[in-house]
Amino acid sequence: MTNHITPTAKTLLAAALAASALLGLSACGSDTSKPSAAAAGSPTANQSQQSPAPNAATTATTQAPDVAQASTQAQGQPQGQPQNQTQTQALATPVTKKPSAPKTSTPKPPRPSTTAGSGLAAACTTDQLKGTVSALVRPINHVLLTVTNTGGAACSVYYYPDLRFDADQQAVTQPVEDSKPQAVVTIDPGQSAYASIGTSAADSSAGKVEPQVEVFLESRDQSGSLPGSLKLSLPNDTVVDQNSAFVTYWQYDMQSAIAW
Numbered sequence: 001m002t003n004h005i006t007p008t009a010k011t012l013l014a015a016a017l018a019a020s021a022l023l024g025l026s027a028c029g030s031d032t033s034k035p036s037a038a039a040a041g042s043p044t045a046n047q048s049q050q051s052p053a054p055n056a057a058t059t060a061t062t063q064a065p066d067v068a069q070a071s072t073q074a075q076g077q078p079q080g081q082p083q084n085q086t087q088t089q090a091l092a093t094p095v096t097k098k099p100s101a102p103k104t105s106t107p108k109p110p111r112p113s114t115t116a117g118s119g120l121a122a123a124c125t126t127d128q129l130k131g132t133v134s135a136l137v138r139p140i141n142h143v144l145l146t147v148t149n150t151g152g153a154a155c156s157v158y159y160y161p162d163l164r165f166d167a168d169q170q171a172v173t174q175p176v177e178d179s180k181p182q183a184v185v186t187i188d189p190g191q192s193a194y195a196s197i198g199t200s201a202a203d204s205s206a207g208k209v210e211p212q213v214e215v216f217l218e219s220r221d222q223s224g225s226l227p228g229s230l231k232l233s234l235p236n237d238t239v240v241d242q243n244s245a246f247v248t249y250w251q252y253d254m255q256s257a258i259a260w
Helices: 007-033 043-050 056-076 083-092
Strands: 129-135 142-149 155-164 185-187 192-198 212-218 230-233
Touching (some): 129 230, 142 185
Antiparallel strands (some): 212 230
């Protein structure tokens, strides 16, 4: 007996086969997309899943100082030259200073010949001195003795002038010891030395008018007066009391002389 398949049966069979094929394909795709058990349990996969990715901003901030420092060091030394070598060359390079302008000073006049071994100018003589006596308003009963060096070399005047107002005078005029200067007075050419003469005490009414005074120069060892003298006119109506008259030591300036 021959089996006949009807058209309806054929259609149902084809649909069943097609559905079976679709189910098989779906099963294969599901297995492929799932990771294997070995892969899911591997340390590498777990570590990748647990370690967070580094923050890009943090990395950039951390590396920025290193980059800046490297840039500074690169700018501070020549390309291709070690740092130590650069420092050594900087230390070894000499510092060149500009020469300063020479100082100028006013030349001092040459000192005159001195007395052997004394270091002082030779003693003045009356031949190289010009003397004057002038009146003073203050202090009263005083006149000012001035001697000027007219020679070509400096000379020294020692101690105080020895004075004689007339031939009858028995003793030299007394010096004021407190007026003694700290050093011997040396007179350069054209310069002067001074001494103040007290003609009488302020309250004295004694004395007489003297027309002149004779001036002698003391020797360096104070053994006596040097040869020669200066005879100088006194201001008009100068009254001299030889018992109370006095004279100062030689001074460099007038103010020091009239202070006594």
